Amino acid sequence: MxxxxxxxxxxxxxxxxxxxxxxxxxxxxxxxxxxxxxxxxxxxxxxxxxxxxxxxxxKNYRFADGIMGSAWVGLENFRFLFGTDTAFRITRNTLGMNSIFIATTTIGALAVAMLMNEVYQSRMSKYYQTMLFFPYFISWVIASYFVFAFLNGEGGVVNQLIVRAGGSPPSWYRSPQYWPLILTLANLWNSIGFSSIVYLAGILGISPELFEAAKIDGASKWQQIRFITMPMLYPLIIILVLLAIGRIFNADFGLFFFVPRDTALLYSTTDVIDTFVYRSLVQLGNISMAAAAGFYQSTVGFILVITANWIVRRINRDYSLF
Amino acid sequence: MTITRRRISRSWNRYRIQALLGQGLVHGVLTLLGLVCLIPMILVVSISLSGEIALVEQGYQLWPVGFTTAAYDYILQQPGQMMQAYGVTGFVTIVGTGLGLLLCSMLAWPLARSDFCLRGPLSFYVFFTMLFGGGLVPFYILVTRYLGLKDNVLALILPYLVTPWYVLILRTSFAQLPTELLDAARIDGAGEWRIFFRIVLPLSKPVLATIGLFFVLRYWNDWFLALLFINKAVLYPLQYLLYVLMRNITFLASNPQTTGMAIPTQSARMALAVLAFGPALFTFLLLQKYFVRGITIGGLKG
Incomplete structure (x- = not known):
């Protein structure tokens, strides 16, 4: 400071x-x-x-008048937005799904990083890293083809498995209740390799002498993880989670738009602020509504980032954004 | 003496067996996880190589049923739209990556210089954009109404050229260059531009490779800007074309009476997806180590 x-x-x-x-x-x-x-x-x-x-x-935006020329309407757009259930729905979905994503990715990435650390000397570790990392470079459009190959009503792999087990598969693209789980798995698939590399770097940075000393004292692997790896990683975990919370108001548009294939029947669980703004703006042409939702997202998001960063800064200045 | 030695060797053996078992278990779990990540891709490749009738009869399989390359032949025989999309994506990727690398480096180098008088304010100017944004609506109106870039290939390139996160990584890397070299060049009378192009950039090849790859995949995989700004089919990039195809299939499937348009077969659809992610996957496999390095340099700040 x-x-x-x-x-x-x-x-x-x-x-x-x-x-x-x-x-x-x-x-x-x-x-x-x-x-x-x-x-x-x-x-x-x-x-x-x-x-x-x-x-x-x-403002009441009119294309002919431009941004500066359109008439001021005060809080009219917001009254309109928050007068519907949509505002509640998109806020709930954005916060809810992102919270689940943060929790599952953090736990999954930590577990993978610890496993990778155990076999880091082995030649195989490079191949594991490649396999886990590659989904990060697949766009959500392509990933939506992947998901479709699993859930498609005619021939989808998951449906075949359910039929073989004697059940009757649901119509996935018409059943909103399954989508929080499907989206969570898709997100985990996409991000676990990336996040685990960051944690692995953290684990490799721990002084090996600590582990050697623990081994001489007869500590088991589990004890080493519990009493050395985890405590040494806590600052990193807390910081990464806080930074993720700072961005919790921004959803991954591609995931929520392409993977459920923009299906109206699924909006109750898959519609987030980002998809709502896009739909209102481009598909429905309701610019005032989109602008109000966008303003809401930008300002709340900004406050969250600033707060999260302020806390991170108090823990460890090196990790804060500013 | 012999007793203790035997005891030691026995416990040592037990320790080794346990360690080997543990290692085996870890390898098993990681192999399994890796395969789970790969399965979707294998599945899509398998479908693209399957016979259409076999697909209808047996459903999707992880191994091609009724192996045939008919889907690829079909696509490559009528290249029109697909080749056009490849062209657009290729152009956007090459121009965007080249210009983006240049502009981000040119912005990062002054920020890495402690003797630049505007370093503080300019750093704030760049990184504030990571914290606060105007959101989609003003951005959309700006590009379509004020810049008039709707259905213009520039709309697919310009918005990503200066990415604050990349500038941050480049700045960190530039700041670690040995100052002796720069001082020597200055004594020899080299100007700022000469120093930048002849010394700074050549010495920073690894970080430029990392950021270059980030750019390549960003432009190659982008659908967002096309979704916002492109309506003309001639300008569809690859990813957006795939989205449009998927959407049309959904539409045609839910309105079977709509005829007059050939529905691409299931295998052809998946073959399109394979042709779209193939090059990206290849790039990634070839240059993976640069990504890992990039994440460990700047990942925490992401």
Missing amino acids: QSKKSNFQTTKAGFFTRWMGSQRSWDTNFNLLLMALPGILLLLIFSYLPMIGIVIAF
Whole structure:
């Protein structure tokens, strides 16, 4: 904290001397700024202008009038949004599904990382890592084909298994009650390899002397995990979970849109804020509704990120975003 | 003496057996998990290589039933839409990756320089966008109404060019370059641009490879920008084409009376998916180590 402040001070104090000082520093600063300029402009256009455009949530947007020209309507759009059950449904689904995802991914990735650590010396470990990691690079569109191959009514693998076991398979794409489970499995499949690599790096960073000392004292593998690995990983786990909680208001659009194939019958469990905003905006053309929901997501999300980051910063500055 | 030695060797043996058993168990569990991750892909490949009639009779199998490459022949004989989509995706991926790497590096290098007077404010400017965003609606209106990029290939490239997370990873890596080299170049009279292109970039090949691969897969796998901004079939990228096909099949299946349009066979559909993820998978297998490195550099900050 202290060091950062003083750092900032020197930068500031150096501003005039460096900018105006000698010909060389002026030249350096000018060229570096020039170098950063294209990036600055792109961020200005694609990130900062939309931030200003967020005022659209308080307007009755008409295409002909543009964002600035449309009439102010105060909180009308929000009254409209929160007057329906939809607002409750999309908030519940977003928070609920993301909470399940955070819990399952963290536990799954920790377990996989510990298993990988046991066989890290072996040649096979590379192959395990590849197999677990590859789903991360499959787009959700393709993954939706994968899921379809399992759940399709004509010939889907899961349906065949159920029939073989003597049951009658449900019509998956018409039964919302199964989708929290299906989406959780799909998300786990997608992210476990990625997350476990981060935890594995954490485990490999633990001093081996601790484990050697424990072994000499006769500690079993389970005891080593319980009394060394886990306590040493707690800070990392807490930080990663907190950062995930900071983003809990943002759902993975592709997962919720493509995997259930945008089926209206499934919205009660698969509709999240992101899919709702997209549908209202592009498919239904209800811009005011989409803007209100988007504003709601942006602001609550921002507060969550800031809070989570503030807590992370108090635990360990190295891991905080800022 | 002999007794203790025997006892030691006996307990040592027991220890080794237990360790071997434990290792075997761990290998077993990891193999199983790995296969579970692979099964969906194997299944889709198998369906794409199965005979259509066999599929209807026996359902999807993990091993091709009535093996045939008819689906691939069918797609490759009428390449039109598919080849067009490959072209769009290929163009977007190459241009996006090249430009993105250049612009992100050019933004990251000043941020890595402690003698740059605007470093503090500029860092804030870049990383604030990771915390707060205007959301989809203003972004959509900006691109369609104000920039007029609807049905324009630029809409598939520009929005991803500067990604703050990549800038962060590049900055961290640039900041670790040996300053002696830079000072030496400066004494020899090299300007800032020359230093950047002749020293900084060549010395940063590993991190550029990592970020380059992130870019490649991001553009190759992208459907989002097409979903928002592309209506013209000529400009469909691969992933979006797959989505449209899937949607049409659902539509045709639920409206059987709608005729006049050939429904792609089940195996042809899956063959399309295989042709779309094949190159991405290949890239990944070839250059996996760079990804792992990238995650361990910047993963915590993701």
